[in-house]
Amino acid sequence: MAFSLSVHHLCALDISVDDLVQIAADQGCEYVGVFTYVPEAARGRYPQIVAADLPRLTEKMRGCGVRAGNLEVFPLDGHEDEEAFARSLDVGAALGATRATAHIHAVSNSLEAVERFGRFAALCAQSGIVAGLEFHRFSAVADIAGAAQIVREAGHEHGKLVCDALHLFRNGG
Numbered sequence: 001m002a003f004s005l006s007v008h009h010l011c012a013l014d015i016s017v018d019d020l021v022q023i024a025a026d027q028g029c030e031y032v033g034v035f036t037y038v039p040e041a042a043r044g045r046y047p048q049i050v051a052a053d054l055p056r057l058t059e060k061m062r063g064c065g066v067r068a069g070n071l072e073v074f075p076l077d078g079h080e081d082e083e084a085f086a087r088s089l090d091v092g093a094a095l096g097a098t099r100a101t102a103h104i105h106a107v108s109n110s111l112e113a114v115e116r117f118g119r120f121a122a123l124c125a126q127s128g129i130v131a132g133l134e135f136h137r138f139s140a141v142a143d144i145a146g147a148a149q150i151v152r153e154a155g156h157e158h159g160k161l162v163c164d165a166l167h168l169f170r171n172g173g
Helices: 017-026 051-064 082-094 110-126 144-154 165-170
Strands: 006-008 031-035 067-076 099-104 130-134 159-162
Touching: 006 017, 006 067, 017 031, 017 051, 051 082, 067 082, 067 110, 082 110, 099 110, 110 130, 110 144, 110 159, 130 144, 144 159
Parallel strands: 006 031, 031 067, 067 099, 099 130, 130 159
Antiparallel strands: none
């Protein structure tokens, strides 16, 4: 069975996205996981790709045979900047991305979490991207069961569950 491999920028935050693309190509990976949205509080800690980077980066990726696979990370915390999210999703779509990861924070109940994720999934769909909900201890959705319930209840055909093995095992999965 053949499957595609991806390198996530979290594995090497000290290198440029251009170098990440080259490393991915050298290792036979088809995709890179990149940051097209970085929350204000985390700016500077993660290498964010913006629209001005597209001409250079598109050429680099094309030459290496690598595309963006997943976009990170969209916090659904009640203060979502949908315009900034949309711009970031469009940048990712221009690089070939098909998925975007969201984290849910600061919710008062499960209905609020479902509504936030449903809105994000609909926004992603406008760029041809599938929204993914990732669970982990430092969010309002700490386990796989809770994340699966939110994705299911959101009922959006473009919403999926993100299962990072590290978070799965850390949270008793």
